[in-house]
Amino acid sequence: MEYILRTNTVSKKYTNYYAVDKVSISIKKGEIYGLIGENGAGKSTLMKMIAGLVEPSEGSIELFGNFVPQTERYRIGCVIESPALYAELTAKQNLEVFRKAYGLSSKESVQQILKQVGLSQYENKIVKKFSLGMKQRLAIGIALLGNPDFLILDEPINGLDPTGIQDMRNFLLKLNREEHITIMISSHILGELSKIATKYGIIKNGKLIEEITAKELNEKCQCCLKIKASDTAQAAILIEKNLHTKNYEILSDNNIRIFEYVDNPGIVNSLLVNHGISVDECTVTKESLEDYFNEKMRGGIVNA
Numbered sequence: 001m002e003y004i005l006r007t008n009t010v011s012k013k014y015t016n017y018y019a020v021d022k023v024s025i026s027i028k029k030g031e032i033y034g035l036i037g038e039n040g041a042g043k044s045t046l047m048k049m050i051a052g053l054v055e056p057s058e059g060s061i062e063l064f065g066n067f068v069p070q071t072e073r074y075r076i077g078c079v080i081e082s083p084a085l086y087a088e089l090t091a092k093q094n095l096e097v098f099r100k101a102y103g104l105s106s107k108e109s110v111q112q113i114l115k116q117v118g119l120s121q122y123e124n125k126i127v128k129k130f131s132l133g134m135k136q137r138l139a140i141g142i143a144l145l146g147n148p149d150f151l152i153l154d155e156p157i158n159g160l161d162p163t164g165i166q167d168m169r170n171f172l173l174k175l176n177r178e179e180h181i182t183i184m185i186s187s188h189i190l191g192e193l194s195k196i197a198t199k200y201g202i203i204k205n206g207k208l209i210e211e212i213t214a215k216e217l218n219e220k221c222q223c224c225l226k227i228k229a230s231d232t233a234q235a236a237i238l239i240e241k242n243l244h245t246k247n248y249e250i251l252s253d254n255n256i257r258i259f260e261y262v263d264n265p266g267i268v269n270s271l272l273v274n275h276g277i278s279v280d281e282c283t284v285t286k287e288s289l290e291d292y293f294n295e296k297m298r299g300g301i302v303n304a
């Protein structure tokens with residue numbers, strides 16, 4: 001399988017601390033790679049190093065199998081941090097400016113891109129009158145001008161409404177499936193990311209704490225018993241004492257998750273009810289990417 005990207009213990013040091021610390025990730029052709037991390041984790045810095053906007057302090061980056069990444073960067077399109085658009089120009093004029101700046105000769109490419117990003121009907125509209133979703137699409141359109149094989153998108157769905165998010169999801173899936181563009185995407189909206197990503201990298205304080213494919217994640221995500229109870233603290237004491245397990249977690253909204261008794265929820269239910277705790281809900285669910293990510297951030301399943 002062909003690798004689009006491999007970083008080898010790549011780091012970025014700012015004055016006296018590492019924004020990115022010895023990160024080794026890999027992305028294969030055709031993947032949609034979701035980069036996950038809390039604010040300040042180092043996602044943008046890592047993306048900037050891959051795109052050639054920031055020089056690594058240490059380590060190496062291999063792009064398209066080439067250890068001299070700068071010779072391959074023309075194959076990357078990126079939108080990192082806020083999209084740089086000319087607010088007073090129209091969508092078409094914006095694309096024209098960048099087409100000329102990139103030295104691309106074919107004017108047709110601008111029309112093609114407008115169509116590709118679904119902005120043909122707004123080509124003469126001034127960008128400052130665009131919605132956030134339209135601006136994001138135009139920025140991605142600019143990134144697509146050079147016909148890239150690899151697209152790097154930093155928080156492309158941030159601030160979009162549910163319809164905008166859905167449009168963006170379909171658009172990215174289309175680029176990936178029909179245009180065969182490999183995509184690296186960072187997002188805080190994990191539920192959304194889990195609908196498109198085929199692989200994830202989780203970073204914390206500049207360090208990669210896990211790289212996992214969507215398939216592996218699906219196999220790893222544990223089934224659990226989720227119980228909504230009137231008194232979760234008391235429920236926890238009863239579970240520990242009577243069911244001899246600490247493999248549970250108290251959630252904030254009167255819910256408790258138990259990673260055992262999945263095949264026998266009745267035992268837990270009766271225990272709580274018989275001790276005067278009212279059980280409003282008792283369901284068997286599977287952990288979501290969000291649950292998994294939160295556990296990773298805390299350093300494992302609590303009480304396990």
Ligand SMILES: Nc1ncnc2c1ncn2[C@@H]1O[C@H](COP(=O)(O)OP(=O)(O)OP(=O)(O)O)[C@@H](O)[C@H]1O
Pocket residue numbers: 014019037038039040041042043044045046
């Ligand atoms: N040019 C810079 N000089 C000094 N520190 C920087 C610079 N750029 C980023 N940092 C710091 O590096 C760390 C990582 O920042 P980065 O923007 O990569 O994180 P992030 O994961 O993208 O966060 P967010 O989700 O908030 O965008 C932060 O502590 C940030 O303040």
